[in-house]
Amino acid sequence: MILGGGLLVGPEGVRRADLRVADGCIAEIGADLQGEGRVELHGAWVAPGFVCAHHHLYSALATGMPFLPGAPTSFTDLLQRVWWRLDRALDLDSVEVCGLVGGVDALRCGVTTIVDHHASPCAIAGSLGVLDDALGAVGVRRVLAYEVTDRNGLDGARAGLLETGRQLGRGASSMSATMVGAHAAFTLSDRSIRACADLARDAGVGMHIHVAEAVDDPGPVRRLAALDALVPGSVLAHGVHLDAEELALAQGAGAWFTHQPRSNMNNGVGYAPIAAMGERLALGTDGIGADMLAELQAGYFRSQEARVGWGPDRWSAVLDAGHRLVAEKLGVTTGRLAVGAAADLVVFDPAPGPPLTAENVAAARIFRMGAHLVRDVMVAGAWRLRDRQPTGVDAAALDRRAQVAAAALWSRME
Ligand SMILES: [Zn+2]
Structure with a gap:
């Protein structure tokens, strides 16, 4: 899979680059990577989970x-x-x-x-x-x-x-x-x-x-x-x-x-x-x-x-x-946008504003980035959240089950 056209925001700095994911890891980072399964990110921010x-x-x-x-x-x-x-x-x-x-x-x-x-x-x-x-x-x-x-x-x-x-x-x-x-x-x-x-x-x-x-x-x-x-x-x-x-x-x-x-x-x-x-x-x-x-x-x-x-x-x-x-x-390397690191990645909808740079990303994490911008999440190379919806469980069914379970739990607490 190739995540193309994103803004990579990691400890290595901030840069526009494509990212190839294979076998649960980041396999390649570079410009204009081509191949099967290319996903266009249109400038969305890509950061480690x-x-x-x-x-x-x-x-x-x-x-x-x-x-x-x-x-x-x-x-x-x-x-x-x-x-x-x-x-x-x-x-x-x-x-x-x-x-x-x-x-x-x-x-x-x-x-x-x-x-x-x-x-x-x-x-x-x-x-x-x-x-x-x-x-x-x-x-x-x-x-x-x-x-x-x-x-x-x-x-x-x-x-x-x-x-x-x-x-x-x-x-x-x-x-x-x-x-x-x-x-x-x-x-x-x-x-x-x-x-x-x-x-x-x-x-x-x-x-x-x-x-x-x-x-x-x-x-x-x-x-x-x-x-x-x-x-x-x-x-x-x-x-x-x-x-x-x-x-x-x-x-x-x-x-x-x-x-x-x-x-x-x-x-x-x-x-x-x-x-x-x-x-x-x-x-x-x-x-x-x-x-x-x-x-x-x-x-x-x-x-x-x-x-x-x-x-x-x-x-x-x-x-x-x-x-x-x-x-x-x-025993796994996470938190990096580097070849060989685990593909545990978050795609943020970019908030319009000043340029995000290596110099201001730490402040941006406190004042600008937020959970409201999280759109997609990949863990070990597999999408686990797509357009804010979990891929592994049915969110609506889980909500119905949680409402029943919470009511029962609260009444047992009484
Ligand atoms: Zn505690």
Whole structure:
């Protein structure tokens, strides 16, 4: 297939060129490429797909859920009153619908890889497989994890570890991989933390865990280190209240941090020390959809307000760090418009305006590009979104199914 006449907007710069896709990768870039299956883009922008480095697809049916009466008194109160009620109400059918709905939403935002952190305490067995298959049908790459926790008793923790082992046993590919998930240190016993770390080490994968999202989770990295549970390559979400010692411990262990500015502001938990988090800092949404350009914009605004001193280029690097994370977990090169890189591509309808150049593209990602411009998305060389419609699932049928599933889920929460 040849994508002809587009404006290539990638880390290599901005230029008009044609792009040949073969075997899931970018096979050739040049002027006036000829051959079978040429698609004319008429100046549309072509960019690498985005990575959401920390998502909770299980919240996909909670969008627009009626607020519970009364404001939460703390972060733990919020978890108990909303999110832990939601995850306990999930069954395998609603997990599947969440995967399909969240996956389609991600494509519409130009996201081609999702790093997910899943919980469904009353339907643990098989839940990662259901999510994996749903995202496979939608066609996005995924790195899955089940959040092991002791908040539902020892059996709950054991079931989470079993499900993780089962999913690890399905094997990894360039489309799908598994990490060992853990909710957060404050809902885990020492024994469960050690069990997660042992499983991760045995499987050669990292852990994916919330750390210091709120003051309710004090000293989690020190505790993980003391339990020899800082497994290399782990993903530590939030880190809002980490001190210098904990940041250094995590960095020394080769951990990734993820930053979710919209979630942190929404929950009022504080502002993460992003300037001290180093180069292994990626961007996630924490389940607030998958609009990475909206997350980028919010992160930039919040950092401007806090006078962090990060310009658009530094923020673009944080957004693109997700591709390095994906390379580690899925063994595939994404985020580049170069020969040999995966053909994970987004076609944007160009917004009329000033010329897009290598010098202003980082600012354009914050102020000009947006999910509203995403038209087509390709993952591994296959169109997964065409004219804003998913190719792998029937969007109208999925909407009908989601309405029924959401009503049932909300009533189970009551
Ligand atoms: Zn989270």
